[in-house]
Amino acid sequence: MAGSSAGASSSKGMAAQPHVLVVDDCSVSRKFNELIFKKYECKVTTVESGSKALEFLGLVDDNPSSGNDNQIPKVDMVCTDYSMPPGITGYELLKKIKASTTMKDLPVVIVSAETDPAQKSEYVINCHL
Template sequence: MSTMPEPPHVLAVDDSIVDRAVISRLLRSSKYRVTTVDSGKRALEVLSLCAHDHHGLPEMSGYDLLKRVKESADLREIPVVMMSSENSPTRIRRCLEEGAEDFLIKPVRQADVSRLCSRLITR
């Protein structure tokens, strides 16, 4: 009896409840398991990085979260995709140079998720 592989699990982080709902729906329709959180600090808690944090982290940008994940020996292999409503080439380039796999401009569409899923699965 063969067992089906578990669907990939995605942690979606966004301070907007609407954007979290949209990305969650899109990912689930692509057969992903999704956990959503509203801040970088909560993301670090889910990823178990807060135990190593002595900085307080009251607020954290997506870029800060990306850097923390990519600096962690345990987490650096996790693919990180950035999303923003700002289409800033400088910001996009900076995130990609820091290790993000991709950068999506909001509003994210199903075509973005499908393209990204096929790319990440074939890595």
């Protein structure tokens, strides 16, 4: 694999890798999404909960991204699971990101692999830009 990635990184020149934050409570889903984004040469950070995502983004309730902007990593997109019990769901994470002054324009993709038989195991993707 090292041989195939060497040409790709040298051909990129000065273009920066897009940074995607993947949020999912299921380790298999996190790894799957990480591999997909890395295939397209994205930098990927993974976290297992909505609260960890808020911490990573600097949007914790006590300090909503006020003066620490240079310590917050630049993220180009968030890909989050819709349902993450217990705690903050993907939809609640989306609402907190859109309510912030510094990250309201950040694209958020909400993904769910619903296993409830009533939902017929549909794979639902909802994009909110």
